[in-house]
Amino acid sequence: MSAVRSGAATGVPRLTIIVAPSDPLELVGDLAALGPTGAVGFQVRAKEATTAELLALTTAVLAATRGAGAPVLVNDRLDVALAAGADGVHLGADDLPVARARAIADRAAPPGFLVGATCRDRDAVVAARAAGADYAGFGPVAVTTSKPGLPDPLGVDAVGRAAGVLPLVAIGGIGPDLARGAVAAGAHGVAVIGSVWRQPDPLDAAEALLGAV
Numbered sequence: 422m423s424a425v426r427s428g429a430a431t432g433v434p435r436l437t438i439i440v441a442p443s444d445p446l447e448l449v450g451d452l453a454a455l456g457p458t459g460a461v462g463f464q465v466r467a468k469e470a471t472t473a474e475l476l477a478l479t480t481a482v483l484a485a486t487r488g489a490g491a492p493v494l495v496n497d498r499l500d501v502a503l504a505a506g507a508d509g510v511h512l513g514a515d516d517l518p519v520a521r522a523r524a525i526a527d528r529a530a531p532p533g534f535l536v537g538a539t540c541r542d543r544d545a546v547v548a549a550r551a552a553g554a555d556y557a558g559f560g561p562v563a564v565t566t567s568k569p570g571l572p573d574p575l576g577v578d579a580v581g582r583a584a585g586v587l588p589l590v591a592i593g594g595i596g597p598d599l600a601r602g603a604v605a606a607g608a609h610g611v612a613v614i615g616s617v618w619r620q621p622d623p624l625d626a627a628e629a630l631l632g633a634v
């Protein structure tokens with residue numbers, strides 16, 4: 422296994438595990454403890470949940486991971502991230518604009534609060550940086566069965582073309598081999614659903630991903 426770099430310099434984890442309400446939360450604490458502090462982080466993503474349910478899930482993930490120092494971000498909802506005391510928010514095209522979120526977070530969140538932005542090409546990464554994003558979720562790199570309605574896969578070459586502006590978190594169909602390729606192309610890290618949660622042993626699977634980034 423290659424040495425795992427921690428995400429400490431940017432605060433952005435090398436491996437983001439996206440957590441949904443249906444996932445086995447009892448594994449989250451052990452997943453958080455893998456690798457150096459800050460190498461593994463979580464994004465709480467609950468598209469069908471009520472605000473109260475998303476807050477409760479975020480609070481539970483924070484409680485399970487705080488001891489390991491793993492960053493926990495909330496998908497879509499800055500208000501919930503702030504209310505829960507989470508470490509950041511991830512925003513896409515249908516969510517609060519990044520510049521608005523950055524302005525609110527700078528007033529209301531502790532220093533280091535992360536704002537991530539979904540980007541699908543280099544121009545979008547440049548715009549996200551100008552708006553105050555800390556990292557770009559860049560994808561879909563490959564075909565994914567975890568989310569419908571996405572554009573065609575961008576491929577690892579697109580990661581290389583978009584690199585060097587913000588830390589890139591490659592997403593979409595990422596397993597260990599693609600994770601290695603994305604990082605070699607210039608990505609800071611990866612975000613995953615299926616290559617952890619749909620594996621027979623999510624801890625082994627996450628270790629393999631960490632070994633690749």
Ligand SMILES: Cc1ncc(COP(=O)(O)OP(=O)(O)O)c(N)n1
Nearest residue numbers: 511512513514539558559590592612
């Ligand atoms: C790290 C990361 N990158 C991209 C996304 C996608 O966010 P978005 O475009 O807002 O879509 P939803 O996840 O809200 O369906 C992400 N969540 N994380």
Ligand SMILES: Cc1nc(C(=O)O)sc1CCOP(=O)(O)O
Nearest residue numbers: 560561565567593594613614615
């Ligand atoms: C939530 C999400 N957003 C994407 C994007 O490209 O915007 S791809 C994706 C799903 C990622 O799941 P998996 O690791 O199972 O492919």
Ligand SMILES: [Mg+2]
Nearest residue numbers: 497512513516
């Ligand atoms: Mg979103």
